[in-house]
Amino acid sequence: MTFSPQLEEIFAKMLQQYPEGRTRSAVVPMLIYAQDEVGSVNRELIEEVARRCKVTPLQVDEVVGYYSMLHRKPMGKYHVQVCTNISCLLVGGEELYESAKKKLGIGHKQVTADGQFSLEEVECMGACSWAPAVEINYDFHHFVTPEKLNQLIDSLKRAQ
């Protein structure tokens, strides 16, 4: 399995940065960076990461179920993550999540039929003072209202 040259460069550095014989440390970062390119953590990726980090596929597999950002099935091209934890809750986070469900016609961890959008109700993502917050892929959006999120989703649809 090969990745883009940019990713290969990141991985080459990653495997060097831990003490000698500790390449297992690269398992989690490698999985999440690779997932962004491959789309999900599939069997082939697990075996590839295991080979590169010199661990067994089982040692890779067991972390996949633990970390909430790792997905065994592909999420949408745009993964919409709405926080409803306490700071967001107090200023309309749950209402925002409900409105996102309606707008996209999907629920928690579901993907639209065209594969363009997925939705996830997430835990605190560190945007409490600028709540309610949404992260689309890795882009933070602060002080989000249902109207603003609808516009954002529409503009992403148009961009396709």
Place this chain on the structure above:
Amino acid sequence: MAKQLFNQPSPLETMVLSKRFALEGSETLDVYLKNDGFKAFLKAKEMTPEAIIDEVKASALRGRGGAGFPTGLKWSFVPRTSPKPRVIVVNADESEPGTCKDRLLIEYDPHQMIEGILIAGLAVDAHVGYVYIRGEYRYLIEKMDRAIAEAYSKGYLGNNVAGTGWKFDLYTHSGAGAYECGEETALLDSLEGKRGIPRMKPPFPAVAGAWGLPTLLNNVETFSAIPPIIRDGGAAFAALGTPKNGGTRLVCISGHVNKPGVYELPLGFPMMKAIDEVAGGIPGGRKLKAVVPGGSSCPILTASECDIPMDYDTLAKIGSMLGSGGMVVLDETTDMVRFALRIMRFYQHESCGWCIPCREGTTWLRKILQRFYEGHGRREDISLLGELSKNMLGRTFCALGDAAAMPTISIVEKFTEDFERYLARETVAV
């Protein structure tokens, strides 16, 4: 055009760690060097490790991640002369609900943190460090990588740090979504490529941490406070706060306030002044109902308990904590059953499942709160919530079990009337 900050600063702030935030290019090494950057490192390079640690002790700096342990004391536990190499780990897994300060320290002033890490390296004779950043903060990992690359290219990391011939390597490491990995021993397991499960202590990380090596682990803000402490002296930093509670800290104010934001306030700053003046008070002239003083793990305070100075010891005296600096303000319209349920949904989701009291406790607490919220609560559930929570306290490897139990106990005890109202089938608006 002036730089767009996350929020407008308040004139009531004491800017020590955040003093460069508003400068154009504050994230670059050049701007850092022009504004006091690396003065502290060069000073520390001339000091003995003992003298550096003494200066940190004199600052009365306490860990800004949440536990509030005295930083100088923590540094003194690392066996400097061990035949094993020492490792420095930065906890940038910021994920305590209500907390969003480390983002600013990395985004606006990464070199201040790097300098703090280097000084820690001198103090414990370590030559390598890892910044563990939560996966959701990918843009910050990229910013941190850029700052590290700049420091290498200009000789402030690598084989000859600031021309002193001293060596230090620094790397970032991405998490992938797990609150539990903010707990230091779980973070270390995660850094080793495993599931983030807490470790039995002792041994403490200072003796056997990452890969079994002596490890100094502190929060982003703790490391960022080191350069001003060494530069201006521990006593000067300590004097900003109250006895045993040195300096300033970044307080994240969120919830029902007019001007939510992250503000740097001295330890001992009056809580009501922070709410009413720094954060602009509660919208619509509504009344204060409660405050979460330092992240969702902290026992909640009623409005009448909030007329206090914000320092570790005062909060401890009234049975709560200053925690991670995440202060969540709740006005009179807040439904405490809904609030308690949301807190418990979080802890149940994040419990790593290693310790049964936490795994089962959070699950049952969530079920009871859910049934209450849906209108099927029973009178005995009120005491059951308290009893169940109390049985979790101190019975787990890490503090997640306590973190779930403590707010629940306080909410049920202090806001019983909200639960009573549900029994009477009458809900309050949120």
